[in-house]
Amino acid sequence: MAENTIALAGFILTLMVFSYLLGDVPLIGNLYRIAVYIFIGMTAAFTLIVSYEGVILPYLQDIQDPATTWTSLGNRADIYIFFTALLFALLLLLKPVKSLTWLTNSVFAVVIVVGAAVGVVGALTGTLFPLLQATVAIPDDLTGDFGALVDTLLIFVGTMTGLYYFHYQARSRADGGAEQSSVGRGFRHIGKVFLVTALGAIYASTILTCLTILTERIGFLIQFGA
C-alpha cells in the first residue's frame, strides 16, 4: 500500500515537472512550480534533520559527556569550538541589520579564506602536481608504442596551446593599434580547437546524462500507466 502511494506520488510529480513543456498556461504552468517548491521544501527539511541528528546533536552530546570533565583539555577544546560556532551563527543572523553587516561579512571572510586555503592546498597536491607529472611523463619506449607517443604529443600540444589561448601578447602599431604575431595567432587557434573539443565532449556527456535520466522517467511513467 505504502509503495503504491509512493509510486503514485512519483507519477503525479513527474507529470507536474513535465508540464513545464506546456509553458505558462494558467493552472498547468503552476504545476511545475509546485513540484519544484515541494522538492526544495523537502530538501531543506531533510537537510535540517540530517544536520541536526548527524552533526549538531552528537556534538552537544559530546560536550556533555560525563566521562570528561570541564577541566579536561579535550572537553574544554570542544566547548571553545562550540561557542565559537554559536557566535558565528549568531553573527550571521545580523545580516538584515545594515549597520552591522560588517560583522556578518567577517564571518563569511573566515569561512571563505579557510575554504580557499584548503582548496589551494588540495588543488596543488591532488590535481596540479599529479596531472602535471602525468602530462610530462614520457613513455619508457616511445618507438615501441606509437599510440603512447601520439598521446604524449597531443597532451603536450594541447596543454601548451590551451594555456597560450588565455595569454594575450601583441606589439603596438604605428597607428596606435595592437598587432599579434602570426605564430601567436596560430597557437591561439590551435588552443581554441582543443578547448572547443574538450567543452564539446563535456557538453555531449551532459546531454547523455540528461537522456539517461529522461529514459528512466519515461520508463517509469509508461510502466506505471501499463
Added chain:
Amino acid sequence: MLKDIVGGPLQSQEGDGRRLPRPASVFSLSAFPRLLGTALLLLLVSLPFVSSDFAEGELPPAEFHEDRHGPTTFYNLLDNITSDDYILVAFEYGPAAAGELDLLAELLLRHIFAQRATPLIVSSNPIAVVHAQNIIKKINRSIDTAEGRLAVNEDYYLLRYLPGGALGLRELSENFADIARVSARGQLTGLDFTSLQDMTLMALITDSSEDVRNWAEQVLPEVEDMDLLIATGYAAQPLAQAYADSLDDVIGPVYGIRDAYTYGKKLEANFGALLPDEPVVEPVEASSDVGDNNIVEEPQVERARATALPAAIATQAPTATSTPTATLQPTATDTPAPTATDTPAPTATEATFLAVEVISPQRVNIRRRPTTVDDVLALGYPGDLYEVLGTNGDGSWYEIALDNGLEGWVAAFLVEERVVTASEFAGGRTNDSASLPGERAVMRLDFTFRLGKNEPRFYQALAPESGDRTELVLGRDRSQEIPRLQAMTMGTLAAVLVIVIGNLLYAIRGLLQRRKSPSV
C-alpha cells in the same frame, strides 16, 4: 547549500534569488519549434518501451574493456574484498541524478554485500545520505527472510553527514575516527578506527565533476596505498577519466547506464558460473615458465579441489548456522556430482602442490603482470595461501592462481614458499575470506552469505527454488534495462535530428534574410 543539493538547471535560476523564468506559452508561435523538438525527443525515447520493433542499438558488451586502472580493475578489486574489509562508499549524488546512478550504486553495494565486506557510507550531501538508505531498503526488500536482511550499524554503516563541501572532506581525511563514531541518525556506531587508512578501499559514486575533484584533492592525498574507485554519470566522466589516467590510485571510472549494464552482466556471470548446472572451476593450465614437477601436477589438484571441497563445506554449512533451513541443505540436484570424466579422482588430501603464503603484515597487491605499475587484480592478506603457477625470469615475482579463475603476480619478498596438501590449503586460511574457490562456490550454491562482524550469521539472501537463480542472485528488477538502453539510442538519434534540422532551418532563414536585406 540548496544550490548544491538541488543541482541541475534549477540552481542557476532559483539559487540567486530570482524568480524562475516563465516559459513561453505553448500557444505562442515562438514556442512551437521547442515544442516540436521536445515532442520528437519524447516520442522516439518512448517507442522502445512500448514496442520491440524499435529496439535499436547494440547492447553493451558483457565484459569491460581491458584498460590500465580501468573498469576491469574496478571490478576485480571489489571481487576480492573479504568479510574483514571495510569499504568507504561516498554517495555524492541526490535524487536529481537517481535515474542515472541508482543502478550503478545498487550494483556496487550488492557486490560489496555479496563479498561479505562492510560498506561505510558517507556523503557531503545531506540528501544523498537519505537516498543511500533508500537504496539499501530496496536491496532489503528483495530479501525474503527477515533475519537475512541487512542491519544498519551491523552489516552497513551510514556515517554522519559532512557539512562544508571541501572542508568537510578535509575533516573526513584528517579526523576519520571521530566521524566514524557517529551515524547519520546521531547514534554511536561502535566503530573504532584510528584513521582513514583502516579502510581497504574507497568508492565514490557521483554525478558531479566537482565531487570527483574534491575527493581527489582533499581525501586521496591524505591516504597511502589506497585505491579510490570512481563510478560516475556521463557528465562527470571526462574529469574522472583524466584522474584515472594520471593517478595510480584512481580506478575507473565505471560510468553511465552502459557500464552499469556491463557491471550487472559481469556479476551475473560471476555468480551464475557457480550455479550447479555449470562448471564450478575451470581447469587451470600449468605455466610453461617453470618446469617444476609440483607445478605440473597442479591442474589435477585444482580439479580435485573444485569438486571435493564443495561437498565437504556444504556439510559443514548447517552446523555453522544456528538456524539451518531447508535451503541450506545441499541437495543432490544442487551439488555438482564429481564424475569420472571431470575428476581424475586423486585423493585430494594426499596430493601436494607448491603454494605461497602471504607473510607481509600488510595486505599485498596481486597484479596482472610482474611489475608494480600494472593493474591490481586482487588483494592478498597475511596468511593467505595461493597456488604457484610459475615465476618470472629472476624469481622476484610468483605467478599465482586466484579464486576467480584469474592468474596474477605477487612480489616474492611479500610471500613465502610452501608445499602444501589440499587439506592444508583448505584449512590454512587465517581469515574467512571468500577467496577459496570451493568455499565461494558452495556459498553461492546455497545462496547463503554470511554477513556481520560481531555476530556471524548466515544470510539467506535468496531462495534457490524460485525463479531464475541468476536473477535472484542479483536480486533486482532488470526489466527496464534493455528498453532504457534502446531509448538512449533513440534519444541520441532525436538529439542529432533536432540539431541538424535546427541548423538547416537557421541557415535557410539566414539566406532568406540576406536576400531580403538591401546590399551595402
